Amino acid sequence: MTAGPDLAAARGLLAGLPPSPAVWCSGLRKRYGRRTAVDGVSFTVGRGEVLGLLGPNGAGKTSVIKMLLGLVRPDAGEVHLLGRPGRDPRARERVGYLPELFRYQPWLTAAEVLALHVRLSGAAVPDAEQRDRLGLVGLADRTGDRVGGFSKGMQQRLGLAVALVARPELVVLDEPTSALDPLGRADVRDVVLGLREEGVAVLLNSHLIGEVERVCDRVVVLDRGRVAAAGTLGELLGRRELRLRLTGVGADAEARLAAAGRLTRSGESWTVELAGDEGTAEDTAEDTADVPGLVADLVGLGVRVHAVEPGRITLEERLLGILRGDRP
Numbered sequence: 001m002t003a004g005p006d007l008a009a010a011r012g013l014l015a016g017l018p019p020s021p022a023v024w025c026s027g028l029r030k031r032y033g034r035r036t037a038v039d040g041v042s043f044t045v046g047r048g049e050v051l052g053l054l055g056p057n058g059a060g061k062t063s064v065i066k067m068l069l070g071l072v073r074p075d076a077g078e079v080h081l082l083g084r085p086g087r088d089p090r091a092r093e094r095v096g097y098l099p100e101l102f103r104y105q106p107w108l109t110a111a112e113v114l115a116l117h118v119r120l121s122g123a124a125v126p127d128a129e130q131r132d133r134l135g136l137v138g139l140a141d142r143t144g145d146r147v148g149g150f151s152k153g154m155q156q157r158l159g160l161a162v163a164l165v166a167r168p169e170l171v172v173l174d175e176p177t178s179a180l181d182p183l184g185r186a187d188v189r190d191v192v193l194g195l196r197e198e199g200v201a202v203l204l205n206s207h208l209i210g211e212v213e214r215v216c217d218r219v220v221v222l223d224r225g226r227v228a229a230a231g232t233l234g235e236l237l238g239r240r241e242l243r244l245r246l247t248g249v250g251a252d253a254e255a256r257l258a259a260a261g262r263l264t265r266s267g268e269s270w271t272v273e274l275a276g277d278e279g280t281a282e283d284t285a286e287d288t289a290d291v292p293g294l295v296a297d298l299v300g301l302g303v304r305v306h307a308v309e310p311g312r313i314t315l316e317e318r319l320l321g322i323l324r325g326d327r328p
């Protein structure tokens with residue numbers, strides 16, 4: 001008896017399935033002494049997805065990240081990274097990690113730190129590509145300088161280059177912008193968006209909610225070691241709105257407004273709830289609805305348009321609501 005045809009059939013079936021998620025964790029639990037830091041946390045990060053981990057100080061974010069990466073042993077729960085069990089050291093081969101706190105050997109230059117990490121990872125990354133990574137994080141003109149003389153922000157940029165240098169399929173960034181100036185934060189935002197375009201998954205732990213709102217596809221909110229909320233920004237923040245101040249609205253114009261979405265009115269102020277909106281907050285309402293077309297139609301119907309303003313609640317407002325226990 002040969003196993004050939006069965007094996008081939010099984011391979012065929014597997015090949016037809018979607019790739020395993022970049023991160024899959026279930027029932028993660030961790031106690032430190034009598035304190036429960038993480039209490040039954042489960043979530044996934046899809047391939048090429050940017051997931052934001054949010055929550056107040058001490059919520060368990062860094063503990064979860066360390067359990068995912070095998071740096072802290074969970075008391076319970078399971079982890080799979082890129083389709084391999086977390087216990088398997090090969091699971092971490094294609095994972096880049098920027099820790100919250102780290103220090104590189106101060107006597108090494110930035111290029112040497114990168115070369116060292118390439119060697120540790122076992123990946124074959126040519127020198128030119130390593131230099132590119134330093135350029136990407138804004139250190140192109142400091143490659144030959146010793147890390148001991150780097151500012152905190154420059155060290156964090158180098159940490160990001162280290163996380164990215166071995167061509168990871170999953171990048172875990174624990175507070176990547178805590179030491180960065182606004183320009184540096186914008187750079188990291190661009191780096192994360194670039195990774196998503198390349199199909200690299202990113203798990204981002206950040207207290208800068210605006211940053212999370214701009215780059216993340218989905219968000220997991222931790223509170224006292226548990227998942228307090230999870231979902232896409234569209235799901236967490238609700239539908240986007242278009243607020244208009246209009247005069248001279250006749251029946252035809254009102255019908256045109258109602259065709260764009262659910263309509264409410266208070267005097268001259270009209271609010272249209274835009275339908276079918278699941279994008280990141282980077283997109284504005286104008287991206288998902290034909291706002292110029294709507295305005296042109298209204299003007300054509302004799303309406304005077306005084307103001308048009310896209311809006312919805314911010315992630316910060318929603319996060320505070322979740323942590324206070326408000327219903328969505």
Ligand SMILES: Nc1ncnc2c1ncn2[C@@H]1O[C@H](COP(=O)(O)OP(=O)(O)OP(=O)(O)O)[C@@H](O)[C@H]1O
Binds near residue numbers: 032055061062
């Ligand atoms: N090594 C440790 N020993 C004892 N307690 C710990 C340890 N690491 C974390 N804790 C505790 O676990 C809880 C969660 O900590 P963790 O660092 O995971 O939170 P966090 O959400 O990352 O917080 P922050 O936003 O302040 O970085 C806290 O109560 C913390 O005191």
